[in-house]
Amino acid sequence: MKMMKWLVLLVFSFSFIAGCSQNEAKTDTTTKQTEKKDEKKQEGNKQEEHKQEDSKQEQKPAEEQKQEEKRKDEKTAEPKSIEENQSKTKTAEPSQNQKEQSKVVNEPKETPKQENVQQTQVNPVPSPEPKPEPKPEPEKKIVTLSVRDDQGTILGDTEVELQDGDTVFKVLGRTLKKKGIQMEYTGSGSGVYVQGINNLYEKAKGAGSGWKYSVNGIVANMGAGRYKVKQGDKIEWFYTLDYRKEER
Numbered sequence: 047m048k049m050m051k052w053l054v055l056l057v058f059s060f061s062f063i064a065g066c067s068q069n070e071a072k073t074d075t076t077t078k079q080t081e082k083k084d085e086k087k088q089e090g091n092k093q094e095e096h097k098q099e100d101s102k103q104e105q106k107p108a109e110e111q112k113q114e115e116k117r118k119d120e121k122t123a124e125p126k127s128i129e130e131n132q133s134k135t136k137t138a139e140p141s142q143n144q145k146e147q148s149k150v151v152n153e154p155k156e157t158p159k160q161e162n163v164q165q166t167q168v169n170p171v172p173s174p175e176p177k178p179e180p181k182p183e184p185e186k187k188i189v190t191l192s193v194r195d196d197q198g199t200i201l202g203d204t205e206v207e208l209q210d211g212d213t214v215f216k217v218l219g220r221t222l223k224k225k226g227i228q229m230e231y232t233g234s235g236s237g238v239y240v241q242g243i244n245n246l247y248e249k250a251k252g253a254g255s256g257w258k259y260s261v262n263g264i265v266a267n268m269g270a271g272r273y274k275v276k277q278g279d280k281i282e283w284f285y286t287l288d289y290r291k292e293e294r
Contacts, residue, residue, distance in 0.1 A: 187277040191221050193243060195285040196251065200244050201225060214259055214281055215240070215270035238271035246285055254288035 187208035193201040206221050215231075215238050222229045222243070230242040240257045241247055248256030259266060260282050266273055275281065 189217060189275050189279045189281060191217055191281045193283045195246050196287060201227065212275055213271055214273045214275060217275060217281060218283060236269055236272040240270060252287050254290055256286065256289050257283060258286050258289060259283045
């Protein structure tokens with residue numbers, strides 16, 4: 047019986063030892079596999095790093111070439127850009143002037159009401175002085191003059207504007223002169239005497255023939271240089287064949 051126990055114990059111990067050895071072998075293989083995997087990963091990472099470094103090294107000269115090309119393009123573009131800027135400034139100047147002019151033109155003008163308001167605020171406009179009413183022009187004083195001889199009319203009814211101090215003789219002389227009709231007289235002032243009108247003289251048709259005048263239809267017995275006329279008078283000079291009869 048004891049021998050059987052020892053055999054069982056030996057078998058059990060051997061089996062335990064074998065299981066442990068198998069487990070250790072398994073663990074060793076797994077660790078080795080993991081180590082190999084890690085080594086492969088590290089190698090892959092290293093290869094990737096080498097590739098990245100190589101690509102960077104390859105990119106560097108390409109980038110440098112690009113930068114050099116950009117510098118060349120910038121150098122060649124500088125004069126063009128300067129010329130373009132100059133042309134732009136030249137073209138922009140009139141546009142700016144036009145804008146300024148348009149601004150000045152388009153500035154809203156002040157309405158007359160606003161201007162008046164500003165003037166009243168700054169300098170109050172004095173009230174205009176009342177203008178003196180225009181004096182009515184004095185009415186013209188008019189008389190009517192006519193002249194006829196024993197045959198007919200020399201001067202028809204003519205309106206004559208009176209002047210200060212006018213007499214029958216002054217009205218006759220001023221009117222005949224304007225009309226171009228001949229007249230001859232002697233004396234002056236209140237003693238003036240009319241001898242002939244339109245080349246028809248006194249005593250040409252008899253001893254009592256000569257020139258006389260009437261005012262408003264009444265034959266005057268006063269010298270023509272003394273008789274002062276007034277507004278509305280009607281003066282008529284006529285040639286009589288006999289002044290004593292005072293014919294008209």
